[in-house]
Amino acid sequence: DIEPIVLVHGGAGTISEDRIPGKYRGSKLAARVGYLVLMNNGTVLDAVEEAVRIMESDSNFNAGYGSVLNYDGDVEMDASIMDGATLKAGCVAGVRDVLHPITLARRVMDKTRHNFLAGQGLVDFTKEQGIEIMYPPGQLVTQYAKDSLDRWKQNNEKPSTGEGGTVGAVAIDRFGNIAAATSTGGLTGKLPGRVGDTPIIGAGTYADNLIGGISATGDGDTIMKVSLVYDILKRMEYLGDDMIKASEDALAAMSGRLDGTAGIVGLDANGNVAIVCNTEQISWAYQRGQTIAYGVRKGEIIEEQLSEGEMMLDVWSILEQLSAEYD
């Protein structure tokens, strides 16, 4: 039997000290909610979807509410989800005014015969599925994101990825089923219509029960040129490397040839954890059994042990807090 685990990330880049407590809190909560779903007969797909939804609701992350803004000051989001048992995938790009793009991606996977929807067809599909398109538009825009766009414009529009803040999750159950999911607002100041690595299978997200599952974050325009997460998984398959070595090598190869850095979180087919970045930092958390581990700073691993009762109660009380904050 494999030990189930839910592993999440909240973006890679340079995360300022004042943003770190929010990253800890949100990523821990996401891992714990995902784990709770898995322990209550949810599938690995349910676990990664719910974990990502938590971070999409949380303005500390660049996904859903609190997404970064494109050049015109609008939120445009990308997301994808993949099932490692069947290799089924769901992907969406350029999503506007939808709180949970990851759920839309899941619906594309479950309810259509395709992998990827975009444009007017995606808007029609969203309505058909009864998923709310918020009206009036612009409700996902936060003051923090507006200030970041202003700062970026004053700073001569350098293509800095800042703190990233993209979110993702990977889960494995005791049978070795793996799923991965990623959701993002992309990059501050991106051109309207720009699509990054996040919704592209093999670039930002991949899951295959036979090898492992990975979610990436970082400079998407670079990540997609090297199909980063697929490169990592194929290094493992063809070279027999473990996921940490494969990730370090793939990131070094990418950044050696191209401008841009990235980070990944992943689980191999045995549930071994990989958290690797060549950015300054990466926000991550996981729950395995009663252990919750998390970090942001380089090399940082904070571990907490949860009692069984605490494990449940605490999650629900934090969830209540979060929804109160959002209302």
Ligand SMILES: NC(=O)C[C@H](N)C(=O)O
């Ligand atoms: N913050 C991020 O990770 C951005 C995302 N990878 C993108 O390029 O769209």
